[in-house]
Amino acid sequence: MPMSLIDVLPKIVAEGKKEVEKILRRLESNHKILLQTNECVLPVRKDSNLFVGEQCFDKRDWFNRLCYGDNLLVMQALLNGDPSTRLPSMRGMIDLIYIDPPFDSKADYRTKISLPGTAVDLKPTVLEQFAYSDMWKDGTVSYLRNLYPRLCLMKELLSERGSIYVHLDWHVCHYVKILMDEIFGKENFINEIIWCYKSGGVGNSAFAKKHDNILFYRKNATDYIFHILKEKSYNSDLKKYGFKSAKELQFQDDIGWYTLVNCKDYWNIDMVGRSSEERINYATQKPEALLERIIKASSNEDSIVADFFAGSGTTGAVAEKLGRRWVMSDLGKPANMIMRKRLIDQEAKPFLYQSVGDYQKEIFAATKEFKRVGDLSQVVLNLYGAQPFHEEGIPRNLGKLQDGRTLVYVDSPNKMTGLSTLKRALEFKNILLGGWNKVIVLGWNFVFDIVEIIKQFDRKQLEVLVIPPDLLSQLSKNRCYEKLIDSGKIRFSSLQYLTIKEPRVRSVSSSEEEIIRELDNYVLLSPDALPLDEKNKEKLQDIIA
Numbered sequence: 001m002p003m004s005l006i007d008v009l010p011k012i013v014a015e016g017k018k019e020v021e022k023i024l025r026r027l028e029s030n031h032k033i034l035l036q037t038n039e040c041v042l043p044v045r046k047d048s049n050l051f052v053g054e055q056c057f058d059k060r061d062w063f064n065r066l067c068y069g070d071n072l073l074v075m076q077a078l079l080n081g082d083p084s085t086r087l088p089s090m091r092g093m094i095d096l097i098y099i100d101p102p103f104d105s106k107a108d109y110r111t112k113i114s115l116p117g118t119a120v121d122l123k124p125t126v127l128e129q130f131a132y133s134d135m136w137k138d139g140t141v142s143y144l145r146n147l148y149p150r151l152c153l154m155k156e157l158l159s160e161r162g163s164i165y166v167h168l169d170w171h172v173c174h175y176v177k178i179l180m181d182e183i184f185g186k187e188n189f190i191n192e193i194i195w196c197y198k199s200g201g202v203g204n205s206a207f208a209k210k211h212d213n214i215l216f217y218r219k220n221a222t223d224y225i226f227h228i229l230k231e232k233s234y235n236s237d238l239k240k241y242g243f244k245s246a247k248e249l250q251f252q253d254d255i256g257w258y259t260l261v262n263c264k265d266y267w268n269i270d271m272v273g274r275s276s277e278e279r280i281n282y283a284t285q286k287p288e289a290l291l292e293r294i295i296k297a298s299s300n301e302d303s304i305v306a307d308f309f310a311g312s313g314t315t316g317a318v319a320e321k322l323g324r325r326w327v328m329s330d331l332g333k334p335a336n337m338i339m340r341k342r343l344i345d346q347e348a349k350p351f352l353y354q355s356v357g358d359y360q361k362e363i364f365a366a367t368k369e370f371k372r373v374g375d376l377s378q379v380v381l382n383l384y385g386a387q388p389f390h391e392e393g394i395p396r397n398l399g400k401l402q403d404g405r406t407l408v409y410v411d412s413p414n415k416m417t418g419l420s421t422l423k424r425a426l427e428f429k430n431i432l433l434g435g436w437n438k439v440i441v442l443g444w445n446f447v448f449d450i451v452e453i454i455k456q457f458d459r460k461q462l463e464v465l466v467i468p469p470d471l472l473s474q475l476s477k478n479r480c481y482e483k484l485i486d487s488g489k490i491r492f493s494s495l496q497y498l499t500i501k502e503p504r505v506r507s508v509s510s511s512e513e514e515i516i517r518e519l520d521n522y523v524l525l526s527p528d529a530l531p532l533d534e535k536n537k538e539k540l541q542d543i544i545a
Helices: 005-027 045-049 051-058 069-082 126-136 140-159 173-184 235-242 288-297 313-322 333-347 359-365 373-384 419-434 450-456 469-477 482-487 534-544
Strands: 035-041 062-066 095-099 111-115 118-122 158-168 191-197 211-218 230-234 250-254 257-262 267-269 303-306 325-330 353-357 398-400 405-409 437-443 462-467 496-502 502-508 513-516 519-523
Touching: 005 069, 005 140, 005 173, 035 062, 035 333, 045 250, 062 313, 062 333, 069 140, 069 325, 069 353, 095 140, 095 288, 140 158, 140 173, 140 235, 158 173, 158 191, 158 288, 173 191, 173 211, 250 482, 288 313, 303 313, 303 513, 313 325, 313 333, 373 437, 373 469, 405 419, 419 437, 419 450, 419 462, 450 462
Parallel strands: 062 325, 062 353, 095 158, 095 303, 191 267, 303 325, 405 437, 437 462
Antiparallel strands: 035 353, 111 118, 158 211, 191 211, 230 257, 250 257, 398 405, 496 519, 502 513
C-alpha cells in the first residue's frame, strides 16, 4: 500500500532541511552563484543619457531587478550579492514576498506566440522542462519537496519586519500550510485570505470553485509591517431609502450608500477580464487590485517587494506604481519577455534584466554520462562534423573540419563564452600546427555583450555558433550519440542580433526635427535553436522565408 502524504511529510521536511543547510554552507564558500546582467533597461527616454554599459552601477544606489532563471539559484545569488557590481547581499532586506507558485501537476506550460498570419506553440525551454519535470516527478510529493527549500531561502531574504503571502488553491494549500508552520512557526501565521471571484470555476457535479487561498505569515512575532486597510461596505437600507443618519461616516457612489470598514479576510476582487485594460494575455495573470491590497498592507514606501514566481509581472508593476522597490524572477523566458515589455510600457524606472548564467553547468553536473568536460567536447565535435585531434599535447576541445583549413573550438558548459574565449580560440588558429584559415567557436552560455565583442573580429577568421540548448538532455536519452548524427536533429545556430546605422536627422519645421534610424543588419536566430516541435518550426520558417 503506497504511503500517504501525511506519512511522507516528515521525510520531506528532513530532506529539505539538509538541502538548505548545504545551500547555506555554499554561500560561505568561494564557489558562489552570481547573477549576470544582460541589460540595463531604460524605459524612459530621458534616462538613456545617464547610463552607459557598466557605468550604470556607478549612477544609482539601487536597481529594481528582473531575473530569469530557477528561483532556487536566483535566491542564492541574491543572498550572495555581487561585489564586482556593488550589488550587496539581500539577506534580511526584503519587507514583503508574494508568490503564486503553480498549483496543479497537469498544467500545460506551453506558450502560444502570435505571428503574422499564424501562431506557434513554444514548448518549455530545456531549463523549464528540467525544472518542471523535477517538480512534478512524483506528483504532490515532488511539489512539496521542491517548495520547501525555496520557502526557507525566502525566510532568509525577509527583513525582521517582513512578511510573506503564498497564493495557492485547493490542490495543495493544506499541505503547504504544514510546511509554512514548520518553517515560519505556527505562531507567525496571521491569516488565510480567501480571494473570491466571479469568473471561472463552473461546477456541474460539484459546487463551483470560485476562490483561491492566500497564506499570510510574518517573519517575526514581535514586530512586522502591517497597515489597516479600509473597504466599502454597502448598506441595503441606505441604498434603498437614501438614509442620511450619521452622514459624516457615509458615502455615496454609483452603486449606493456605503461606509468604510476594516478589510476582512475574504476579498471580493474579480479576475482580469477579457476586455480589461490590464489584460496582457497571460494565462495566470493576477489583477492589480489584488496585489495593490497586499503591497499597501504589508510594505512601506521604498520597501523592497519580491516575487519569485512572477509570471506576468503584476507584483512588480503594482510595486512600481506604489513607490516600492522590487525584485522579480521567473523560470519561463516568455514570462520574462512579457514582464520586460509590461514595465517598459508602464515607463518604469531603470531596472536590471539579469540571469543565472551557468544552467548548462548545473545540468552537466547532474549528468552521469560524462565525467570530464573533455569527453563531452569530443562528442560535440563529432556532432558538429569535426574530427577531434588525437595528437598528444593538443586540448581535447579542439577539432578540424574535413576541408583541412578550419579549426573548431568547443567551449565548456561550465563557462560563459566571451572575449577571453574568442582570443584564446584565435591564438590556437594562428599557432596550432602551422595555423588555420578560420576558427569556429561552439558555445553553451554567452556573456551579455557577446554581439559587441564579436564585432571586434574579422568574420572571415572567426565564427561563433550556439550549441543546441537541449543537447545534454538529448544525450542523456541517446547514449549512442551516433544515432543523433544520423537523425539530423542536432543543429548549431548563429547568434541572434541586429545592428543599427547611425541616426539621420531631418528638419521637419523650424521647431521640429525628425530622427531616422535604419537597421544595418539583422541576423535571425535559427528556428532549430528555439523550443519548437517540427510542425511549429515549419510555420516559423515560412514566415522567415
